Amino acid sequence: MPGDTFDIRTTTRSELIDVTPLVRAAVRKSGVQNGIACVFCPHTTAGLTIQENSDPRVRTDLSEHLAKLVPHDGPYINADNNSDAHIKSSMVGASLTIVIEGGKPVLGTWQAVYFCEFDGPRNRLLKVMVVPG
Numbered sequence: 001m002p003g004d005t006f007d008i009r010t011t012t013r014s015e016l017i018d019v020t021p022l023v024r025a026a027v028r029k030s031g032v033q034n035g036i037a038c039v040f041c042p043h044t045t046a047g048l049t050i051q052e053n054s055d056p057r058v059r060t061d062l063s064e065h066l067a068k069l070v071p072h073d074g075p076y077i078n079a080d081n082n083s084d085a086h087i088k089s090s091m092v093g094a095s096l097t098i099v100i101e102g103g104k105p106v107l108g109t110w111q112a113v114y115f116c117e118f119d120g121p122r123n124r125l126l127k128v129m130v131v132p133g
Contacts, residue, residue, distance in 0.1 A: 003038075003129035004029065010120035014067065016051070016059040019126055020112040023098065023105055026128035033103045035133035039096040042127060045085035045119035047092035053112030066091070066118075085119035092116050100130065 004026040008017060019039075027037055041048050052058040066088050076083035096113065099106040107113070115126055 003127055006126040006128070008115055008124040008126055010046075010115075010117040010122050010124060012117070013072075013120050014063050015117045015120065016049075016063060016114040017117065018053060018112050019115045020053070020105075020107070022126060023113050023128055027100055027103065027105055027130055030130035031103075032100055032130045032132045035100045035131050037098045037100055037105055038129045038131065039098065039113060040127040040129070041094045041115065042125055043089070043094075045082055045089050046122075046124055047089045047094055047116040047118070048096050049092050049114050049116055050096060050098075050107070050111050051114055052110045054110045059114070082119045088116070088118040100133070 006019070006022045008019070010017065023037060023039055039048055051062065070084045070087045070091070072084045074084060078086070098113070115124065117124070
């Protein structure tokens with residue numbers, strides 16, 4: 001049961017990119033009517049979240065508050081100058097499980113799936129595996 005891999009190009013150090021259309025496309029392509037979609041980010045300085053898609057200020061708030069909680073210039077011992085990105089990735093998480101019903105991902109009215117970049121800009125991957133239930 002192969003999954004889909006999508007290329008994502010991020011453009012700034014920290015950003016949230018709506019990848020809901022990619023998840024919907026993978027589900028549609030799979031032909032699965034009922035099951036789950038596992039959405040995975042194979043990177044240690046990026047992550048995934050489900051969040052509101054109506055007001056873009058929610059994404060800004062999330063990004064800015066994570067930056068306050070885990071500042072880029074914190075007292076870290078990692079020499080790569082991206083410890084904050086590693087910590088944010090662990091806080092947000094690398095995978096999501098989304099229920100599929102009627103051939104569509106079950107998301108609330110205002111929900112979308114976001115790829116969270118914490119150490120960009122970079123070329124990234126997003127993996128989606130759809131499993132029948």
